[in-house]
Amino acid sequence: xxxxxxxxxxxxxxxxxxxxxxxxxxxxxxxxxxxxxxxxxxxxxxxxxxxxxxxxxxxxxxxxxxxxxxxxxxxxxxxxxxxxxxxxxxxxxxxxxxxxxxxxxxxxxxxxxxxxxxxxxxxxxxxxxxxxxxxxxxxxxxxxxxxxxxxxxxxxxxxxxxxxxxxxxxxxxxxxxxxxxxxxxxxxxxxxxxxxxxxxxxxxxxxxxxxxxxxxxxxxxxxxxxxxxxxxxxxxxxxxxxxxxxxxx
Amino acid sequence: xxxxxxxxxxxxxxxxxxxxxxxxxxxxxxxxxxxxxxxxxxxxxxxxxxxxxxxxxxxxxxxxxxxxxxxxxxxxxxxxxxxxxxxxxxxxxxxxxxxxxxxxxxxxxxxxxxxxxxxxxxxxxxxxxxxxxxxxxxxxxxxxxxxxxxxxxxxxxxxxxxxxxxxxxxxxxxxxxxxxxxxxxxxxxxxxxxxxxxxxxxxxxxxxxxxxxxxxxxxxxxxxxxxxxxxxxxxxxxxxxxxxxxxxxxxxxxxxxxxxxxxxxxxxxxxxxxxxxxxxxxxxxxxxxxxxxxxxxxxxxxxxxxxxxxxxx
Ligand SMILES: Nc1ncnc2c1ncn2[C@@H]1O[C@H](COP(=O)(O)OP(=O)(O)O)[C@@H](O)[C@H]1O
Ligand SMILES: [Mg+2]
Numbered sequence: 001x002x003x004x005x006x007x008x009x010x011x012x013x014x015x016x017x018x019x020x021x022x023x024x025x026x027x028x029x030x031x032x033x034x035x036x037x038x039x040x041x042x043x044x045x046x047x048x049x050x051x052x053x054x055x056x057x058x059x060x061x062x063x064x065x066x067x068x069x070x071x072x073x074x075x076x077x078x079x080x081x082x083x084x085x086x087x088x089x090x091x092x093x094x095x096x097x098x099x100x101x102x103x104x105x106x107x108x109x110x111x112x113x114x115x116x117x118x119x120x121x122x123x124x125x126x127x128x129x130x131x132x133x134x135x136x137x138x139x140x141x142x143x144x145x146x147x148x149x150x151x152x153x154x155x156x157x158x159x160x161x162x163x164x165x166x167x168x169x170x171x172x173x174x175x176x177x178x179x180x181x182x183x184x185x186x187x188x189x190x191x192x193x194x195x196x197x198x199x200x201x202x203x204x205x206x207x208x209x210x211x212x213x214x215x216x217x218x219x220x221x222x223x224x225x226x227x228x229x230x231x232x233x234x235x236x237x238x239x240x241x242x243x244x245x246x247x248x249x
Numbered sequence: 250x251x252x253x254x255x256x257x258x259x260x261x262x263x264x265x266x267x268x269x270x271x272x273x274x275x276x277x278x279x280x281x282x283x284x285x286x287x288x289x290x291x292x293x294x295x296x297x298x299x300x301x302x303x304x305x306x307x308x309x310x311x312x313x314x315x316x317x318x319x320x321x322x323x324x325x326x327x328x329x330x331x332x333x334x335x336x337x338x339x340x341x342x343x344x345x346x347x348x349x350x351x352x353x354x355x356x357x358x359x360x361x362x363x364x365x366x367x368x369x370x371x372x373x374x375x376x377x378x379x380x381x382x383x384x385x386x387x388x389x390x391x392x393x394x395x396x397x398x399x400x401x402x403x404x405x406x407x408x409x410x411x412x413x414x415x416x417x418x419x420x421x422x423x424x425x426x427x428x429x430x431x432x433x434x435x436x437x438x439x440x441x442x443x444x445x446x447x448x449x450x451x452x453x454x455x456x457x458x459x460x461x462x463x464x465x466x467x468x469x470x471x472x473x474x475x476x477x478x479x480x481x482x483x484x485x486x487x488x489x490x491x492x493x494x495x496x497x498x499x500x501x502x503x504x505x506x507x508x509x510x511x512x513x514x515x516x517x518x519x520x521x522x523x524x525x526x527x528x529x530x531x532x533x534x535x536x537x538x539x540x541x542x543x544x545x546x547x548x549x550x551x552x553x554x555x556x557x558x559x560x561x562x
Contacts, residue, residue, distance in 0.1 A: 002324065005324060012351050012355040015347070016340075016343075016351050019344070019351070020340060020342045020343060085339065087339055089334055090338060090339060090348075093332055094351075094355040094356060096303070096304050096323065098321075249306075
């Protein structure tokens with residue numbers, strides 16, 4: 001894979017990403033949800049003034065929990081829009097080396113979305129810290145941004161992989177919501193051990209554990225491994241479909 | 250001429266979609282400096298063949314080389330092969346100009362060139378509008394602009410005149426002839442033989458995925474063709490009677506249309522004139538080509554009613 005070709009393809013993917021409105025709508029959804037929640041939380045904390053001192057970094061994880069899904073939508077659409085519009089036909093004429101396209105089309109949206117999520121988590125934290133006098137923002141705890149990057153980054157990889165695998169926005173979105181949110185949330189509620197076992201191998205369970213670090217019966221290593229396995233697995237299947245199958249069947 | 254290094258060479262190309270044998274062991278060459286018409290009725294396998302030329306679909310069997318290489322191995326494909334396949338395939342939310350800019354970026358083509366091709370295809374002010382508002386004709390022009398972007402030696406156009414008005418059709422014809430005159434390899438598909446007879450130097454004719462003819466337009470017309478005449482008049486029975494009295498065979502092919510065999514158009518027109526019948530339509534048609542079409546379409550229908558193995562025999 002020549003680096004010149006890959007560099008060009010990366011530039012082209014960046015141009016593609018920023019020249020469709022959907023990208024900006026999803027980004028706007030991320031901004032509104034994350035900063036909106038931070039503002040509401042800040043207002044509430046300020047109202048009960050004289051409360052206990054706490055770390056404003058909590059805002060980073062609280063806002064990432066719902067905000068992450070805007071970024072999954074963004075990266076998923078960056079892949080599936082070409083299939084729904086037929087744009088994959090010219091795309092593959094211009095970049096017939098499919099692994100080159102795969103790498104560029106994974107790299108650009110995932111890096112953009114993950115960076116945006118980290119910046120917004122930082123902005124949310126700063127906002128809460130500025131609004132609530134009792135809150136502190138110790139830089140020693142800034143590693144929570146690394147956790148945000150890990151969770152959103154692997155969720156984005158999963159979404160991109162599913163996009164290439166299903167070639168359908170609806171199929172991708174439903175699956176992402178199921179494994180990142182719905183199933184990890186409801187399966188443990190039934191009280192059966194085997195359902196909890198299933199929940200614990202879903203990426204959303206690991207993501208919640210990493211963000212909130214509560215007693216959830218798994219370790220950090222386990223959570224990271226599960227997230228990475230889902231991301232890498234979906235990418236591998238997606239790449240296999242792109243490389244081996246006809247352009248748009 | 251060395252077919253392996255210049256133009257397009259198709260060898261035993263076969264594509265099966267499940268039970269549908271879309272392309273069936275096609276072998277032919279497309280030479281530089283000529284417009285080659287790729288002709289066949291709808292569903293004959295023209296688009297599928299072109300998709301395989303561009304590496305979009307994988308052949309079930311056989312191979313196709315463009316300038317001696319597999320398309321997917323070419324580093325800057327737009328500088329070698331320009332193609333317009335399905336004109337509706339583009340992200341509707343992007344502007345025409347941005348669509349072309351993405352194309353230019355992928356192949357390291359300067360952005361100035363985007364403005365040149367926008368002017369060349371007459372897209373003009375529409376380039377800054379989103380593709381979703383384009384008519385089919387404008388989408389065809391956009392697709393042609395993308396095909397021309399890299400100044401390629403090989404050009405493929407799949408039914409490019411669809412959706413174009415008469416001016417557009419004439420423009421495409423001149424464009425194709427001009428590109429071939431510059432020594433480029435031009436392959437253009439159509440299901441209309443009339444269109445191809447006017448544009449192409451050579452014809453590759455397929456039906457049901459199989460090669461029917463691969464020859465110059467003149468050879469096709471001479472070798473395959475006895476011409477017949479189609480005529481439309483208000484009282485076709487009267488004309489049929491008059492012609493029949495002179496030993497000319499006619500067939501009724503429509504409510505007011507006759508097919509006349511072995512008799513030039515002039516004589517048919519004169520016969521109608523003598524009868525005082527106004528002639529609404531009069532044309533010489535290549536009988537063999539049309540026959541081949543009808544037979545192919547008929548057997549294609551038959552084939553769908555039988556087991557898929559029937560297509561292999
Ligand atoms: N993706 C596909 N899946 C299944 N059948 C297909 C597919 N693409 C084309 N076909 C079938 O292959 C045959 C040839 O189609 P096509 O190449 O589009 O013909 P043409 O372009 O000459 O009209 C048709 O019978 C068509 O229905
Ligand atoms: Mg077609």
